[in-house]
Amino acid sequence: MKRLKLYWNLLRKPSVHYSIGFLTLSGFIAGIIFWGGFNTALEVTNTEQFCIGCHEMQSNPYEELKNTVHYTNRSGVRAECSDCHVPHGWTHKVARKMEASKEVWGWVFGSINTPEKFEAKRRELAEREWARLKANDSLECRNCHEFDSMDFTMQDPRAAQAHSTALANSEQTCIDCHKGIAHKLPDMSGVHR
């Protein structure tokens, strides 16, 4: 208690030994290091390696992703976990990262650590992602798939019809039709597609 008081008093007093220039500069440098470190650490949690570091992600969703066109295709463009599940913009990214603390809870208590548990929770997990993508107008899809760059003449007639009407006038967004593009779908009874 006595020591705490000492430190508090030290913090409150103006500096006697160090110049204001030194203090400002060292504060600036420390800021760069901490801010950069924070962002670097945040980026590390965005890598595929980090996501599949836990076996529940490795053996369930990742295995399913591997069969899809978002994982392997003729032009070699790959969407990683974070490309679809974490927004690219900083504010939204940090918000999503805070939400993700729930996933740490799930990991600690093993809420989906067997295929059976994952299957049982599949609908709930899927619904959460559908709701998230619906709410942000399929932001993560649009990071790569731009509406303005779509050539309707190259699409098959049915796709062109849907994209030029419902998508064009913002009645619907990508996730309304394109569910289950990277993972298997849950029991779809009662879901309108």
Add this chain to the structure above:
Amino acid sequence: MRLLILLLTSSLALAAFAQSGELSPSAPDGLRKGATLGQDLPAPPIAGDSRDVKREVRNYPEQPPVIPHVIRDYQVDKNFNRCLDCHSRESAVQAGAPMVSVTHFMDRHFQVRAEVTPGRYFCTQCHVPQTDAEPLVESDFKAVDEVIRDSAKGGRE
């Protein structure tokens, strides 16, 4: 020690013998053309999906129609049937896809149900997509019209 040397030399000799081709007669020219039984040929290239959507005429009335489009990654399991996303009774018209035929709604007692019955649920058991692959072996299959035409011709003669 002596036994070990004996084993080693005999296995080496055997390996050399197998390599010499005496144990590798040529295979019947069936599906793996040009190779002997012991030889591994490089796998042939995977046949490409045809990208132009074109429905094909059935060769006989009961033939399950072939799938004229790519079905890569289609999920057909207990949870969901991607084919029925377009071909189901409710969606077919809007999707512009042919509806699954009424036989698919019949259970084993020929009672027509509201949904596709489990016995007909797994589409690719009967319906297959087409690729641009050459047939592996020659086939003298004739469509039913050809058979009728030929037999009619034969009758007249």
